[in-house]
Amino acid sequence: MKRLSRIGIFGGSFDPPHMGHLIIAELVRQQLALDRVVFVPAFTPPHKKGNHASTAFDRLHMTRLAVRGNPHFSVSDLEVRREGISYTVDSLRVFKRRHPHARLYLIIGSDTLGQFWQWKSPREILSLATPAVYSRPGFERARAPRGRPLARIKGPLLQISSTQIRKRIAAKKSVRYLVPDAVRQLILRRNLYSRSRI
Numbered sequence: 001m002k003r004l005s006r007i008g009i010f011g012g013s014f015d016p017p018h019m020g021h022l023i024i025a026e027l028v029r030q031q032l033a034l035d036r037v038v039f040v041p042a043f044t045p046p047h048k049k050g051n052h053a054s055t056a057f058d059r060l061h062m063t064r065l066a067v068r069g070n071p072h073f074s075v076s077d078l079e080v081r082r083e084g085i086s087y088t089v090d091s092l093r094v095f096k097r098r099h100p101h102a103r104l105y106l107i108i109g110s111d112t113l114g115q116f117w118q119w120k121s122p123r124e125i126l127s128l129a130t131p132a133v134y135s136r137p138g139f140e141r142a143r144a145p146r147g148r149p150l151a152r153i154k155g156p157l158l159q160i161s162s163t164q165i166r167k168r169i170a171a172k173k174s175v176r177y178l179v180p181d182a183v184r185q186l187i188l189r190r191n192l193y194s195r196s197r198i
Contacts, residue, residue, distance in 0.1 A: 011079070014063045018165055018178055058192060065180065
């Protein structure tokens with residue numbers, strides 16, 4: 001098995017995973033020459049406690065469907081299996097133990113940079129992984145943690161959001177081409193994101 005030397009870690013709710021997530025992951029992979037991008041659906045993100053329209057297992061299943069067909073993408077069930085609140089630093093520790101010789105990149109949006117120092121153990125996060133930051137509309141000039149290296153990812157400003165998609169589904173509007181078709185089919189089959197669950 002080939003040793004992975006450059007790995008992108010892409011955590012989030014993925015409620016649901018959408019084309020914007022996949023585009024961002026591919027942009028990061030290409031620009032940083034990553035061997036792999038690992039999507040890590042959170043069981044309970046610290047900022048969204050008890051506020052999910054779908055279960056963690058729904059989101060894990062959808063994310064696996066979303067990345068299918070890209071040999072450079074994979075999905076980790078680390079946080080779903082661990083349960084509880086999903087802290088980035090805890091997951092990065094695990095990835096570093098599993099891949100001690102790899103350089104880790106933490107894929108985040110520019111909208112989260114302003115909140116970064118409020119995360120659990122931010123300095124340790126920066127010692128474990130280099131942030132790979134993609135621009136989000138309205139946060140193009142977000143400042144990096146002072147004196148800390150990061151990788152700025154160039155690409156289109158994507159305005160697709162999971163919140164927008166959930167609202168469209170609740171309003172019985174099409175989300176074709178906003179999410180991978182396999183994800184759309186699962187949402188329809190499981191009747192996820194009906195108005196009563198938003």
